[in-house]
Amino acid sequence: MTFRRGIPGLTGLLLATSLLTSCQSRPRADLVICNGAEPQTLDPALVSGQLEGRICSALYEGLTRRDARGKSVPAAAEKWEISPDGKIYTFHLRPDLRWSNGEPVTSHDYRFSWLRALQPSTASPYAEILFGIQNAEAFHQGKLPADSVGLETPDLQTLRVRLTHPLPYFPSLTSFTTYLPVHQATVEKYGDRWTQPNSWVGNGPYRLLDWKINDRVSLEKNPSYHSPKRAQLQRIDALAVTRASTAFNLYSTGQADLLLDKGLVPSLMLPQLRGRSDFHPGPLLATYFYRFNVTRPPFQDVRVRRAFALAIDKESIIEKITRGNEPVAQALTPRGIADYNPPEGLPYDPTTAQGLLKLAGFPQGKGFPRVSLLYNKSELNEQIAVEIQAQWKQVLGVEVELRNQEWATYLRSLDELDFDIARSSWVGDYDDPNTFLDCFVTGRGNNRTGWSDPTYDSLLNRALAEPNAARRLKLLAEAETILVTQAFPIIPLYHFVGCLMFDPNRWAGLYPNLLDEHPFSEISPR
Amino acid sequence: MISFLLRRLLSSIPVALLVIVVCFLLVRLAPGSPFSSERALDPATQQMLESKYGLSGSLPEQSLRYLGNVLRGDLGDSLKFRGRTVLEIISQSLPRSLLLGSIAFLLALGLGVPLGAWAAARNGKTADKWLNGFALLTLSIPTFVLAPVAVLGFSFALPLLPPAGWGTPLQLVLPSICLALPFVGVCARLTRSGLLETIGADFIRTGRAKGVSEKTLILLHALRPAVLPLVAYAGPLAASILTGSLVIEEVFAIPGIGQFFVSGVMNRDVFLVSGVVLIYCLLLLFFNLIADWLTAILDPRIRLQS
Numbered sequence: 044m045t046f047r048r049g050i051p052g053l054t055g056l057l058l059a060t061s062l063l064t065s066c067q068s069r070p071r072a073d074l075v076i077c078n079g080a081e082p083q084t085l086d087p088a089l090v091s092g093q094l095e096g097r098i099c100s101a102l103y104e105g106l107t108r109r110d111a112r113g114k115s116v117p118a119a120a121e122k123w124e125i126s127p128d129g130k131i132y133t134f135h136l137r138p139d140l141r142w143s144n145g146e147p148v149t150s151h152d153y154r155f156s157w158l159r160a161l162q163p164s165t166a167s168p169y170a171e172i173l174f175g176i177q178n179a180e181a182f183h184q185g186k187l188p189a190d191s192v193g194l195e196t197p198d199l200q201t202l203r204v205r206l207t208h209p210l211p212y213f214p215s216l217t218s219f220t221t222y223l224p225v226h227q228a229t230v231e232k233y234g235d236r237w238t239q240p241n242s243w244v245g246n247g248p249y250r251l252l253d254w255k256i257n258d259r260v261s262l263e264k265n266p267s268y269h270s271p272k273r274a275q276l277q278r279i280d281a282l283a284v285t286r287a288s289t290a291f292n293l294y295s296t297g298q299a300d301l302l303l304d305k306g307l308v309p310s311l312m313l314p315q316l317r318g319r320s321d322f323h324p325g326p327l328l329a330t331y332f333y334r335f336n337v338t339r340p341p342f343q344d345v346r347v348r349r350a351f352a353l354a355i356d357k358e359s360i361i362e363k364i365t366r367g368n369e370p371v372a373q374a375l376t377p378r379g380i381a382d383y384n385p386p387e388g389l390p391y392d393p394t395t396a397q398g399l400l401k402l403a404g405f406p407q408g409k410g411f412p413r414v415s416l417l418y419n420k421s422e423l424n425e426q427i428a429v430e431i432q433a434q435w436k437q438v439l440g441v442e443v444e445l446r447n448q449e450w451a452t453y454l455r456s457l458d459e460l461d462f463d464i465a466r467s468s469w470v471g472d473y474d475d476p477n478t479f480l481d482c483f484v485t486g487r488g489n490n491r492t493g494w495s496d497p498t499y500d501s502l503l504n505r506a507l508a509e510p511n512a513a514r515r516l517k518l519l520a521e522a523e524t525i526l527v528t529q530a531f532p533i534i535p536l537y538h539f540v541g542c543l544m545f546d547p548n549r550w551a552g553l554y555p556n557l558l559d560e561h562p563f564s565e566i567s568p569r
Numbered sequence: 570m571i572s573f574l575l576r577r578l579l580s581s582i583p584v585a586l587l588v589i590v591v592c593f594l595l596v597r598l599a600p601g602s603p604f605s606s607e608r609a610l611d612p613a614t615q616q617m618l619e620s621k622y623g624l625s626g627s628l629p630e631q632s633l634r635y636l637g638n639v640l641r642g643d644l645g646d647s648l649k650f651r652g653r654t655v656l657e658i659i660s661q662s663l664p665r666s667l668l669l670g671s672i673a674f675l676l677a678l679g680l681g682v683p684l685g686a687w688a689a690a691r692n693g694k695t696a697d698k699w700l701n702g703f704a705l706l707t708l709s710i711p712t713f714v715l716a717p718v719a720v721l722g723f724s725f726a727l728p729l730l731p732p733a734g735w736g737t738p739l740q741l742v743l744p745s746i747c748l749a750l751p752f753v754g755v756c757a758r759l760t761r762s763g764l765l766e767t768i769g770a771d772f773i774r775t776g777r778a779k780g781v782s783e784k785t786l787i788l789l790h791a792l793r794p795a796v797l798p799l800v801a802y803a804g805p806l807a808a809s810i811l812t813g814s815l816v817i818e819e820v821f822a823i824p825g826i827g828q829f830f831v832s833g834v835m836n837r838d839v840f841l842v843s844g845v846v847l848i849y850c851l852l853l854l855f856f857n858l859i860a861d862w863l864t865a866i867l868d869p870r871i872r873l874q875s
Contacts, residue, residue: 086652089651163614166621283824286819292724436681454602488609542577
């Protein structure tokens with residue numbers, strides 16, 4: 044009896060203890076951001092997502108960094124020289140660089156970090172972004188030793204990088220997450236667990252204060268950072284919130300100050316939000332497109348692919364479904380990259396489409412084999428697929444079956460070319476058309492269409508070797524013309540638009556930009 | 570009694586191990602790789618990762634390796650959250666789900682049982698009908714409707730409570746009520762029907778004839794055997810409510826363990842899924858054991874046997 048009486052008391056005690064330990068009230072951070080899902084890692088060599096990249100750009104500093112408008116500016120490197128052939132970059136580091144533990148940051152740290160990202164055992168998902176460096180690819184494949192990679196450190200403040208080709212965008216590439224430095228002794232001491240708050244060391248304007256799974260990553264001003272004024276907030280909390288309505292509720296009730304992702308703004312509310320002063324939309328360097336499997340009939344025939352591409356009324360998809368004023372995509376590369384004019388692409392042309400299908404042997408779709416359109420499960424993908432299915436039926440008279448798969452299965456189908464048509468999207472990693480066009484070079488892992496065109500490959504190779512920037516962009520535009528007006532392994536549909544939500548009377552240093560870069564160090568209270 | 574508990578606990582171990590091996594195999598057999606992403610991974614890196622995490626070799630080999638690790642207390646590393654062990658993820662997330670779940674569990678029983686008893690005492694009267702209606706309503710409104718409506722009501726229309734988040738006791742109020750409410754209805758109905766059945770029994774009639782007051786009759790004599798079905802239901806309920814709910818955790822941004830059941834499968838994060846399933850399985854076995862034990866205490870006719 045005594046024991047049974049004790050049960051409620053014990054339960055009460057347990058509950059009270061859990062309440063105290065689990066609900067430790069913390070003072071609100073100076074800036075609370077809804078950042079999207081739980082970060083998968085904060086190790087720059089392993090990061091592949093944007094939401095992790097955002098936090099990393101506050102925790103680590105590359106040779107260059109992005110400013111509030113997404114422009115690349117000097118950071119750890121105060122200046123650099125480029126050899127006349129454009130293939131050797133000599134970066135000079137600032138003399139006052141310090142890790143968060145007080146140790147100096149040297150050129151060796153950058154060399155170590157880049158080699159680490161390339162090392163096969165690191166299994167970096169973005170190792171290929173370093174392949175512009177001489178012998179980097181061969182080292183990654185285990186064919187050459189680390190010493191052969193084109194990275195030299197003549198002194199502690201100088202890093203010399205030899206490239207395989209002149210890459211005019213290389214300085215801006217060094218702000219990319221994979222190029223961020225890590226502290227060698229910490230990585231070697233703690234292994235996979237070095238990014239935990241008690242072991243972490245970094246060199247960014249903020250340092251890692253706390254990281255609670257599925258809850259938040261807390262950052263605080265890094266006192267060892269060379270320009271303390273750049274970090275204007277004492278503490279920043281990046282919340283892990285995946286549901287748009289939850290993020291929006293937190294924002295609306297003042298528990299969060301900033302929504303950093305279009306996915307965190309409920310799409311049904313977009314029309315109402317459009318007129319509000321705290322709603323900040325802007326185009327992104329990202330494209331939603333469909334890809335054909337060109338290894339299978341009937342899409343082996345370019346006339347069929349072209350007919351399918353011409354039969355889509357892209358405007359109507361934006362008006363009826365996405366509703367975010369997204370720009371129609373006629374080319375794969377979005378507009379806005381400096382000095383690059385993507386090809387015009389082809390307009391909606393049902394008559395030509397019907398003619399082409401007839402030429403291919405399927406007048407009014409008669410005798411057309413049953414094909415399927417693959418997409419990963421999401422409401423938006425489904426709505427777009429249903430709309431396009433109806434358009435193809437109406438214009439071409441063909442039946443297209445919809446095939447819905449969950450994410451991991453869908454990715455496997457893409458990799459194994461187990462589809463006829465598949466929805467896809469691509470987000471540019473850096474502001475150069477190469478970030479899009481390189482995907483479709485023969486044999487690339489991201490090609491996923493089976494398409495191969497020697498002219499396209501050679502144009503891209505020539506562009507790589509071309510030291511003159513204008514001529515290089517012209518070659519890339521020629522290649523893209525093949526992609527979107529002649530060969531059609533893909534149909535670009537629309538370019539994404541990003542939405543930021545913040546009160547412009549309270550926060551400065553946030554601007555919608557093509558790369559969707561919003562460094563925490565640029566954000567300050569008004 | 571002690572030998573019964575020990576025997577049951579020992580017989581639970583093979584069940585738990587079988588459950589995680591089946592779970593491991595099911596996730597491994599599902600198409601797709603835990604390491605794939607929209608950006609293609611080169612095959613060498615893929616292979617490297619598979620061997621690093623013990624996912625190379627045939628499926629039986631992998632399962633045996635995993636089982637061996639589990640027996641040594643190593644639940645493996647998460648494949649998606651790099652550098653985190655499954656044990657670490659569970660130890661951070663489970664206490665939050667346990668806290669929220671305990672409050673919801675106590676609410677479900679604390680409200681459901683008295684409401685059921687009250688309705689039974691007023692069998693067929695207006696109060697009973699209202700209560701039945703309420704129970705049906707709480708049962709039939711899905712959580713994904715209830716939770717947003719609660720937020721709309723108590724965070725926006727009446728700005729009394731925070732709409733989401735974790736860290737203060739106030740942030741627990743809405744999620745625990747939303748988690749508990751559907752079960753309040755079930756508990757009330759189970760108590761009511763159990764009581765109605767017992768009230769008609771001979772020993773109650775005898776008690777009444779001997780002049781025992783109605784209140785004592787229901788609370789002291791009838792309630793004890795009447796809650797037996799409820800106790801049987803409360804075992805699995807405790808296990809499921811304590812391991813969190815995907816919808817509640819998502820809507821209220823609760824960093825609990827519930828979402829890993831779904832996201833783990835989606836990501837093919839096989840060790841994480843198997844780990845959370847193991848926790849669920851252990852809680853289920855434990856609470857069923859408690860339920861059996863309580864049943865024997867409540868009803869002396871039932872003997873504990875394994």
